[in-house]
Amino acid sequence: MATLLLDRASFPRDKPCGGGVTARAASLLPFALDTVVESAVDQVELGLRYGRRFLRRSKRPLVLMTERKRLDAFLVARATDAGVVFRDEVRVTDIELRADRVIARHGTKATVAGAVIGADGVNGTTARRLGIAGRRRHLVALEADIAYGPIDPSDYERRLVLELGTLPGGYAWIFPKAGHLNVGVLTWERNGADLRNHLQQLVGRLDIAPETLENVRGYRLPLRSPGDSLTRGRALLVGDAAGLVDPLLGEGIHAAFLSARLGADAVRALIAGETAGLERYAGASLFALGRPAAAAWAHKAALDCYPRLAHAWLRTPWAWRIVRRTFQQEPGAQLTDPVVPRVLGRISRDPGRPYRAEAERAGFAAASTLHEGGRHG
Ligand SMILES: Cc1cc2nc3c(=O)[nH]c(=O)nc-3n(C[C@H](O)[C@H](O)[C@H](O)COP(=O)(O)OP(=O)(O)OC[C@H]3O[C@@H](n4cnc5c(N)ncnc54)[C@H](O)[C@@H]3O)c2cc1C
Numbered sequence: 073m074a075t076l077l078l079d080r081a082s083f084p085r086d087k088p089c090g091g092g093v094t095a096r097a098a099s100l101l102p103f104a105l106d107t108v109v110e111s112a113v114d115q116v117e118l119g120l121r122y123g124r125r126f127l128r129r130s131k132r133p134l135v136l137m138t139e140r141k142r143l144d145a146f147l148v149a150r151a152t153d154a155g156v157v158f159r160d161e162v163r164v165t166d167i168e169l170r171a172d173r174v175i176a177r178h179g180t181k182a183t184v185a186g187a188v189i190g191a192d193g194v195n196g197t198t199a200r201r202l203g204i205a206g207r208r209r210h211l212v213a214l215e216a217d218i219a220y221g222p223i224d225p226s227d228y229e230r231r232l233v234l235e236l237g238t239l240p241g242g243y244a245w246i247f248p249k250a251g252h253l254n255v256g257v258l259t260w261e262r263n264g265a266d267l268r269n270h271l272q273q274l275v276g277r278l279d280i281a282p283e284t285l286e287n288v289r290g291y292r293l294p295l296r297s298p299g300d301s302l303t304r305g306r307a308l309l310v311g312d313a314a315g316l317v318d319p320l321l322g323e324g325i326h327a328a329f330l331s332a333r334l335g336a337d338a339v340r341a342l343i344a345g346e347t348a349g350l351e352r353y354a355g356a357s358l359f360a361l362g363r364p365a366a367a368a369w370a371h372k373a374a375l376d377c378y379p380r381l382a383h384a385w386l387r388t389p390w391a392w393r394i395v396r397r398t399f400q401q402e403p404g405a406q407l408t409d410p411v412v413p414r415v416l417g418r419i420s421r422d423p424g425r426p427y428r429a430e431a432e433r434a435g436f437a438a439a440s441t442l443h444e445g446g447r448h449g
Contacts, residue, residue, distance in 0.1 A: 095136070116231070164192065314331060
């Protein structure tokens with residue numbers, strides 16, 4: 073099977089992103105990221121509104137810190153090593169679905185393929201052209217870099233900081249990189265106008281003059297709504313194009329890797345004639361990501377409504393165990409609903425419920441397919 077990868081940017085390209093690859097995301101790749109990792113974080117400091125705080129440690133790395141420019145160029149190189157043909161500076165402008173093929177138009181040219189994977193991010197063309205952009209909600213983040221010098225790198229060695237209760241629907245972060253700190257703030261899109269003030273507040277807490285900030289940039293993070301479609305005909309969406317960002321953390325790389333893997337499996341089966349469509353991708357993705365998304369929505373509601381209580385809960389050994397196991401994706405572990413956040417989530421009308429129901433339906437459908445397969449085969 074021949075694979076063509078098109079990207080409108082000129083590579084290597086940067087992208088607004090903290091570049092934090094959780095251990096669970098890295099574990100989905102068939103190769104190590106060592107050559108592009110600048111710091112392996114195994115300590116998390118959780119602050120509440122720049123006041124009360126605590127530090128937790130793990131024996132194994134929780135998050136690998138990289139730069140998107142380096143990471144994405146590395147991923148493209150691994151893809152081309154595996155035989156993928158890569159063309160950058162090619163902007164896809166339209167996608168046309170036929171019963172037996174897909175036509176991707178770019179400028180005056182067109183590519184004909186057996187299937188298409190839309191991995192073109194939050195502002196991509198594919199979802200809109202296919203009519204499956206859905207009813208996405210958006211978070212928005214503003215980030216910047218601070219070169220070491222005024223800040224001592226050893227203060228943040230192997231440690232990231234999350235400041236909770238500072239912004240509705242989000243938080244402020246400090247990530248350690250090789251030559252600088254990456255700092256940022258995340259909130260609901262409707263609160264986007266306040267981001268600059270919040271970033272200045274964060275920088276002020278570090279005793280850094282705002283003029284010292286470099287590469288200040290903002291971008292949206294898409295959150296799919298329950299029922300939003302992931303496929304149409306011979307096309308499917310992955311990552312941000314599908315709105316798969318984790319609503320609690322704003323983590324999108326894990327879902328992008330996972331959905332890409334499931335999407336590639338489904339396309340391979342379609343092209344090999346093993347399946348007639350890509351529906352199996354939608355079911356597998358919703359099953360794998362739906363329950364963690366439901367739990368993340370409940371935690372987000374709890375954090376938003378009761379930041380003090382949520383911070384106090386996170387301080388407990390039980391909560392830290394769940395957080396650690398989620399970041400590291402220990403077998404069988406995910407951010408499922410522990411009692412306290414579930415109760416808090418319920419009080420705040422449990423926004424995760426429809427995602428949970430969708431995941432359960434996807435699981436039920438997958439189980440029935442297996443059962444059918446077992447009966448006939
Ligand atoms: C400020 C900020 C900080 C973040 N920090 C983190 C973090 O630390 N950890 C984490 O896990 N997540 C983080 N995220 C989320 C993460 O960046 C995204 O979820 C992730 O990049 C999604 O990957 P993707 O491949 O789906 O999309 P993208 O990384 O956006 O890639 C989409 C690609 O499609 C190309 N493209 C777009 N349109 C077209 C077109 N028409 N034709 C051809 N090519 C096209 C683009 O050039 C781009 O290369 C952050 C997001 C923001 C905004």
